[in-house]
Amino acid sequence: MAYAFAEQDFAPGAPAPLVASHASEKALLRFITCGSVDDGKSTLIGRMLLDARAIAEDQIAALDRDSKKFGTQNGALDFALLVDGLAAEREQGITIDVAYRYFRTDKRAFIVADTPGHEQYTRNMATGASTADLAILLIDARKGILPQTRRHAFIVSMLGVRDVALAINKMDLVDYSEARFNEIVAAFHDMARELNFRTVAPLPISALNGDNIAALSERTPWFLGEALLPLLENIETACAQDHEEPFRFPVQWVNRPDLDFRGFSGWVAAGAIRVGDEIVSLPSGKASRVHRIVTQDGDLDAALAGQSVTLTLADEIDASRGDVLVAAEKRPQVASQARARLLWTAETDMHPGASYIVKLGARTANATVADIHHLIDIHTFAPAAARPIRLNEIALATVRFDRPMIIGDYCDNRDLGGFILIDRITNETVAFGLIDRRPAQENEEASEGERAAARPQRPRSRLRPPARLASALFSGFCVGAGAVALGASPATGLLLGFADALLRPFARSVYADHRLNRANAAAPSEERLDSGGGI
Amino acid sequence: MIQLTHLQRLEAESIHIFREVAAECEKPVLLYSIGKDSAVLLHLAQKAFYPSRPPFPLLHVDTTWKFREMIEFRDRRAGELGLELLVHINEDGVNAGVNPFESGSRLHTDVMKTQGLKQALDRYGFDAAFGGARRDEEKSRAKERVFSLRSKEHRWDPKTQRPEPWRLYNTRKRPGESFRVFPLSNWTEADVWDYIAKENIPIPSLYFAKTRPVVRRDGALIMRDDERMALRPGEEVEHLSVRFRTLGCYPLTGAIESTAATLPDIIAEMRASKVSEREGRIIDHDGSASMEQKKQEGYF
Numbered sequence: 085m086a087y088a089f090a091e092q093d094f095a096p097g098a099p100a101p102l103v104a105s106h107a108s109e110k111a112l113l114r115f116i117t118c119g120s121v122d123d124g125k126s127t128l129i130g131r132m133l134l135d136a137r138a139i140a141e142d143q144i145a146a147l148d149r150d151s152k153k154f155g156t157q158n159g160a161l162d163f164a165l166l167v168d169g170l171a172a173e174r175e176q177g178i179t180i181d182v183a184y185r186y187f188r189t190d191k192r193a194f195i196v197a198d199t200p201g202h203e204q205y206t207r208n209m210a211t212g213a214s215t216a217d218l219a220i221l222l223i224d225a226r227k228g229i230l231p232q233t234r235r236h237a238f239i240v241s242m243l244g245v246r247d248v249a250l251a252i253n254k255m256d257l258v259d260y261s262e263a264r265f266n267e268i269v270a271a272f273h274d275m276a277r278e279l280n281f282r283t284v285a286p287l288p289i290s291a292l293n294g295d296n297i298a299a300l301s302e303r304t305p306w307f308l309g310e311a312l313l314p315l316l317e318n319i320e321t322a323c324a325q326d327h328e329e330p331f332r333f334p335v336q337w338v339n340r341p342d343l344d345f346r347g348f349s350g351w352v353a354a355g356a357i358r359v360g361d362e363i364v365s366l367p368s369g370k371a372s373r374v375h376r377i378v379t380q381d382g383d384l385d386a387a388l389a390g391q392s393v394t395l396t397l398a399d400e401i402d403a404s405r406g407d408v409l410v411a412a413e414k415r416p417q418v419a420s421q422a423r424a425r426l427l428w429t430a431e432t433d434m435h436p437g438a439s440y441i442v443k444l445g446a447r448t449a450n451a452t453v454a455d456i457h458h459l460i461d462i463h464t465f466a467p468a469a470a471r472p473i474r475l476n477e478i479a480l481a482t483v484r485f486d487r488p489m490i491i492g493d494y495c496d497n498r499d500l501g502g503f504i505l506i507d508r509i510t511n512e513t514v515a516f517g518l519i520d521r522r523p524a525q526e527n528e529e530a531s532e533g534e535r536a537a538a539r540p541q542r543p544r545s546r547l548r549p550p551a552r553l554a555s556a557l558f559s560g561f562c563v564g565a566g567a568v569a570l571g572a573s574p575a576t577g578l579l580l581g582f583a584d585a586l587l588r589p590f591a592r593s594v595y596a597d598h599r600l601n602r603a604n605a606a607a608p609s610e611e612r613l614d615s616g617g618g619i
Numbered sequence: 620m621i622q623l624t625h626l627q628r629l630e631a632e633s634i635h636i637f638r639e640v641a642a643e644c645e646k647p648v649l650l651y652s653i654g655k656d657s658a659v660l661l662h663l664a665q666k667a668f669y670p671s672r673p674p675f676p677l678l679h680v681d682t683t684w685k686f687r688e689m690i691e692f693r694d695r696r697a698g699e700l701g702l703e704l705l706v707h708i709n710e711d712g713v714n715a716g717v718n719p720f721e722s723g724s725r726l727h728t729d730v731m732k733t734q735g736l737k738q739a740l741d742r743y744g745f746d747a748a749f750g751g752a753r754r755d756e757e758k759s760r761a762k763e764r765v766f767s768l769r770s771k772e773h774r775w776d777p778k779t780q781r782p783e784p785w786r787l788y789n790t791r792k793r794p795g796e797s798f799r800v801f802p803l804s805n806w807t808e809a810d811v812w813d814y815i816a817k818e819n820i821p822i823p824s825l826y827f828a829k830t831r832p833v834v835r836r837d838g839a840l841i842m843r844d845d846e847r848m849a850l851r852p853g854e855e856v857e858h859l860s861v862r863f864r865t866l867g868c869y870p871l872t873g874a875i876e877s878t879a880a881t882l883p884d885i886i887a888e889m890r891a892s893k894v895s896e897r898e899g900r901i902i903d904h905d906g907s908a909s910m911e912q913k914k915q916e917g918y919f
């Protein structure tokens with residue numbers, strides 16, 4: 085598919101570049117479409133693929149045939165059929181499972197996951213969202229925010245997506261009304277206050293007619309923002325892999341070709357490692373140094389997050405699949421239980437005390453859901469009384485493991501903070517788990533505590549100034565305390581904490597200004613303060 | 620901050636998938652179909668386990684209608700790499716005289732490929748089979764998980780796929796069930812070619828343009844690879860400079876007229892192309908849901 089895109093990459097007669105990434109090119113962007121049933125997600129993706137010239141001629145011919153047969157547009161091109169690839173989807177005109185598509189403009193490469201809006205298939209939507217950097221959340225301009233819009237917004241936020249393009253679709257059916265657009269955008273900001281998005285870029289679009297998708301539309305002269313495709317090309321999202329993080333390396337496979345070689349193969353989940361660096365194997369706590377970083381292309385001096393390598397160590401220490409090699413000076417927690425958000429993905433309810441198989445990183449164990457603290461009410465995002473969790477519901481729970489697990493907060497690292505629960509009889513994946521290591525509310529009953537815990541992510545960006553100060557002091561405190569715990573003197577800890585508390589808000593506000601400026605250009609005037617700013 | 624390139628990321632992700640299978644499945648096998656995707660798959664398998672050898676054999680389901688050069692290439696590569704190569708032919712199909720000309724592409728593919736594959740997997744008891752399929756190839760493929768669970772009967776049920784968040788793969792299955800695993804899920808055709816060029820991966824010369832004997836049939840250019848292809852009245856063999864964008868059974872694989880004889884030429888031609896890779900595959904044109912149906916029936 086994705087070859088029709090880039091004739092412009094090549095000057096005629098010039099030798100073709102042999103590597104996909106161009107020096108000037110932005111990092112790959114992974115995004116999803118989400119929102120309620122029939123809001124136009126698949127149509128939008130189909131339209132974007134077409135506009136980005138990522139659809140070959142024979143595929144357009146097939147689309148034309150299919151549109152006449154299954155289309156929802158009276159025989160005119162039904163772009164959704166470019167992505168709704170399963171027979172059952174085409175028959176019913178709905179999306180059932182997530183479709184991954186790949187395309188490239190001359191500025192950027194994209195992986196897009198078109199997710200289903202139907203509540204029954206929420207788990208498939210969450211599958212797509214789990215690896216996304218950005219979400220396009222669609223709303224049908226006639227219908228406004230629906231329960232499923234809220235659910236998707238919450239899940240997207242919970243899974244760590246910080247940037248949202250809020251596409252108010254089917255503007256053609258509301259006469260491209262600015263008032264209607266503003267009304268929905270305002271309602272969304274109201275709803276999303278606690279969802280902690282960094283960017284919310286509202287756009288009035290028609291997926292069907294192509295308004296404000298590849299280029300700005302004349303039918304919405306009042307819209308001052310960027311069209312969708314340029315927005316996707318230009319946006320800087322939170323970098324998923326930060327090499328400044330401490331080194332984390334889940335051992336996937338012990339590499340033992342002969343008696344003389346014992347290597348640990350795996351994926352660098354965070355940080356970087358150099359030959360000679362000191363590491364500790366968890367949970368055993370045995371220390372050693374990296375002797376070699378082995379790849380088939382020759383040994384490396386260093387390896388970074390996102391690389392698959394094989395490490396050999398200077399000492400014969402014991403480590404096997406599921407153990408984690410970590411930076412000696414900054415170790416993650418080894419725990420026999422964790423508080424986590426669970427998104428239930430099975431038809432059968434979950435009951436406290438039930439036992440499951442947990443898979444976290446390369447480690448598998450038995451797990452019991454010991455306590456359900458509360459459920460999330462998807463209409464208000466407020467905590468609701470604990471009871472057995474049902475399909476598509478989200479709850480905060482404590483999960484106990486029958487062996488020590490090496491864990492981290494999901495926000496810091498998805499490899500150490502994300503897990504799945506598996507039913508040992510049906511083998512189904514019954515839940516996504518996201519470890520929540522923000523300081524536990526001692527009293528889970530306290531309403532303020534619950535509210536804080538109910539927020540999908542640590543309260544970083546969308547706080548008002550007083551809360552912002554409190555949060556800065558608090559994270560400063562954590563940095564300081566963390567440093568002390570890791571062996572720094574209390575004075576150093578205090579200093580670090582202080583510096584952090586002082587500098588963090590500053591760094592954020594610089595960044596926020598930048599965002600706000602961009603967002604202001606994009607938002608109608610009454611939205612200025614809320615849209616995308618607020619860091 | 621140093622950034623990994625696009626290809627480095629894809630490579631690392633594929634290697635991770637290979638290792639998950641090696642660690643969690645009992646008896647994996649790599650479905651080696653000799654084309655460019657298989658070449659990349661094999662290359663990545665070697666990287667994943669280096670300095671060990673890949674801890675699984677290669678399996679080729681031979682329909683007996685592959686290009687002769689593909690078979691030579693297959694045997695040579697397996698020998699060079701010192702890997703165990705299993706070749707399975709559906710003898711029932713051969714004895715029944717199934718062939719692409721008289722039986723039609725659909726029956727031929729079903730019997731010789733799909734049924735052949737199922738026979739081979741059952742015969743050896745493989746519980747995970749790596750395939751080189753990519754999501755960008757076809758619209759039902761775009762829907763498939765990296766770990767695709769198959770029933771005892773090897774059926775794919777696209778409506779009940781397990782959620783697959785992050786890099787976490789649920790590899791549990793009941794006795795008799797198996798996985799098809801697709802390490803190249805997130806690669807595009809362009810990525811595959813870029814990677815072949817970057818890593819210098821050997822591929823059959825059928826991908827490069829050369830003068831070859833072809834016959835125009837049903838709108839496609841079919842290379843007459845051996846005498847089994849009888850000419851229909853009015854048909855004649857032409858000698859044209861052609862190459863193949865994908866490789867399969869020669870009577871079912873359309874050639875494209877081209878003079879692209881080097882990798883950079885091929886890459887440039889592919890990027891400028893306005894038709895998709897599978898256009899030349901006759902088996903894909905049997906109706907718009909045909910790939911999904913074949914997959915449901917056990918095709919990989």
Ligand SMILES: Nc1nc2c(ncn2[C@@H]2O[C@H](COP(=O)(O)OP(=O)(O)OP(=O)(O)O)[C@@H](O)[C@H]2O)c(=O)[nH]1
Pocket residue numbers: 119120121122123124125126127128156157162164177178179180199200201202253254255256257289290291292293
């Ligand atoms: N008039 C109009 N119709 C649209 C627009 N976008 C989508 N539609 C129509 O809305 C219907 C639903 O579109 P889809 O793209 O299938 O919706 P979806 O959000 O992907 O639906 P699910 O995946 O099932 O949740 C189809 O009939 C589309 O043709 C639009 O901008 N204007």
Ligand SMILES: [Mg+2]
Pocket residue numbers: 125126127164168178179198199200201
């Ligand atoms: Mg859809």
